Amino acid sequence: xxxxxxxxxxxxxxxxxxxxxxxxxxxxxxxxxxxxxxxxxxxxxxxxxxxxxxxxxxxxxxxxxxxxxxxxxxxxxxxxxxxxxxxxxxxxxxxxxxxxxxxxxxxxxxxxxxxxxxxxxxxxxxxxxxxxxxxxxxxxxxxxxxxxxxxxxxxxxxxxxxxxxxxxxxxxxxxxxxxxxxxxxxxxxxxxxxxxxxxxxxxxxxxxxxxxxxxxxxxxxxxxxxxxxxxxxxxxxxxxxxxxxxxxxxxxxxxxxxxxxxxxxxxxxxxxxxxxxxxxxxxxxxxxxxxxxxxxxxxxxxxxxxxxxxxxxxxxxxxxxxxxxxxxxxxxxxxxxxxxxxxxxxxxxxxxxxxxxxxxxxx
Numbered sequence: 464x465x466x467x468x469x470x471x472x473x474x475x476x477x478x479x480x481x482x483x484x485x486x487x488x489x490x491x492x493x494x495x496x497x498x499x500x501x502x503x504x505x506x507x508x509x510x511x512x513x514x515x516x517x518x519x520x521x522x523x524x525x526x527x528x529x530x531x532x533x534x535x536x537x538x539x540x541x542x543x544x545x546x547x548x549x550x551x552x553x554x555x556x557x558x559x560x561x562x563x564x565x566x567x568x569x570x571x572x573x574x575x576x577x578x579x580x581x582x583x584x585x586x587x588x589x590x591x592x593x594x595x596x597x598x599x600x601x602x603x604x605x606x607x608x609x610x611x612x613x614x615x616x617x618x619x620x621x622x623x624x625x626x627x628x629x630x631x632x633x634x635x636x637x638x639x640x641x642x643x644x645x646x647x648x649x650x651x652x653x654x655x656x657x658x659x660x661x662x663x664x665x666x667x668x669x670x671x672x673x674x675x676x677x678x679x680x681x682x683x684x685x686x687x688x689x690x691x692x693x694x695x696x697x698x699x700x701x702x703x704x705x706x707x708x709x710x711x712x713x714x715x716x717x718x719x720x721x722x723x724x725x726x727x728x729x730x731x732x733x734x735x736x737x738x739x740x741x742x743x744x745x746x747x748x749x750x751x752x753x754x755x756x757x758x759x760x761x762x763x764x765x766x767x768x769x770x771x772x773x774x775x776x777x778x779x780x781x782x783x784x785x786x787x788x789x790x791x792x793x794x795x796x797x798x799x800x801x802x803x804x805x806x807x808x809x810x811x812x813x814x815x816x817x818x819x820x821x822x823x824x825x826x
Contacts (some may be wrong), residue, residue: 510535511542511569519552520688521671528559528579534569541566544577553688558582596644614641618655619826620784624799624819627665629826631672632662633799633819652695655679673807676702682712692717697736701808708808711749712736715802726764732756746811749778749804763788766826778804786826797823 506814514531518524528549532542544561551557559579567575594614619637626632637657643649657677663670681695693716700709713738721729735753751773768784780803786795800818805811 483729509542512752514729515579516550517549517552518557520558521551521555522687524549524557524581527562528580528581530559530561530577531574532567532577533574534571537571539571540569540579542569542575543567544579545581547579563603570784574702607815608694614639614644615639617653618646618822619657620786620797621825622795622797622799622821622823624797624821626819628665629663630819631819632664632821634660636661637825648703650682651682653679653681653683653695655681659807673809674702675808689720690717699808706809707742708744708746708811710738710746710808712738724739724742726762728760728762730756730758730768732770746805746808747786749773749780749811751779752777768826772803780804784826786823789822793824795823795826797821797826 488496489813500823512533512535514533515528522635530544534542538622543566544564546558546560549557549559554681560582560583562578567577571576596611599612600607600609616639617637618639619635621635621637623632623634635657637655638656639653641650641652643652643655655678657675657679659675659677660671661673663672677697677699679695679697681693681697683691683693695714697714698709699712701707714734716731716732716734718730723729733753733755737752738747753774754770755774756768756770758766758768761767761775763789766784766786767798769781771781773777773779780801783798784798787800795822798818798820800816802816804814805819806815
């Protein structure tokens with residue numbers, strides 16, 4: 464047989480091919496077994512899973528972020544904290560880094576809580592003041608007009624409301640201005656002006672029977688995504704020489720907003736003040752030292768707001784506002800009602816009630 468194999472080149476070639484094929488198959492089997500063993504070994508290793516609840520906002524993340532490491536394997540494992548990317552609930556991307564980079568041992572079926580903080584680069588990026596916007600220029604029939612309109616913001620409602628009989632009309636203009644917009648800590652400074660006019664449209668000459676002038680300067684700061692606080696100086700006057708009535712106050716106020724879902728929210732706005740100077744006569748007996756406001760409404764929908772001044776005193780006053788946007792006009796249908804003492808500063812010692820309906824530009 465040996466001589467036959469040697470003497471027959473065809474048979475010898477077939478034997479070599481068979482041996483080569485067997486070697487390939489053997490190597491393949493070896494590789495397959497090694498892969499299987501590797502996969503089995505990997506499956507036997509502890510399985511770590513990272514769980515991090517997104518912080519509500521950048522301000523909330525500045526207090527630290529807790530990241531949980533879960534061990535879903537059957538043996539202990541060391542988790543080495545590493546930088547990671549998260550997105551806040553209000554959709555701001557942040558890079559966070561571990562406070563302690565030492566490995567943390569996690570028991571099988573257990574977890575470890577690891578504290579993270581905002582990376583220094585992220586802090587610089589989020590706290591850098593934005594560049595203030597420049598002038599807005601508008602071409603009009605009387606020439607170009609311009610202003611730093613981006614620095615203005617709504618303050619009190621701007622509206623015109625009309626009632627029957629002696630209720631007359633009530634017109635109000637109100638705006639706040641940011642003189643140091645984007646200037647770091649000074650960004651919170653506000654200058655505000657509110658002017659409220661009572662128009663006796665039931666009389667033949669239609670005089671403005673009373674006007675309240677209310678300039679303010681204050682500092683406002685957003686504490687978190689729900690609370691805004693302010694403190695400052697407010698002046699109220701009827702703007703007259705003879706029969707002048709004016710009052711100066713130092714005040715502090717805050718607003719708390721609670722989202723209800725579907726763009727609905729409820730708001731509480733307490734305000735407290737103390738009187739300075741001597742021009743206020745006995746007005747403090749009627750205005751008291753604090754007020755409480757509240758509102759419930761939906762963005763681009765109905766809003767109901769009310770303010771109660773001197774709520775625990777016998778000479779209290781309350782005002783109610785209802786508003787609803789009118790399509791794409793940029794206006795609101797606006798209702799206003801008042802009951803109590805001193806709707807106008809001239810009438811601070813008089814009790815009255817009124818109801819009016821009109822339109823508003825802000826609410």
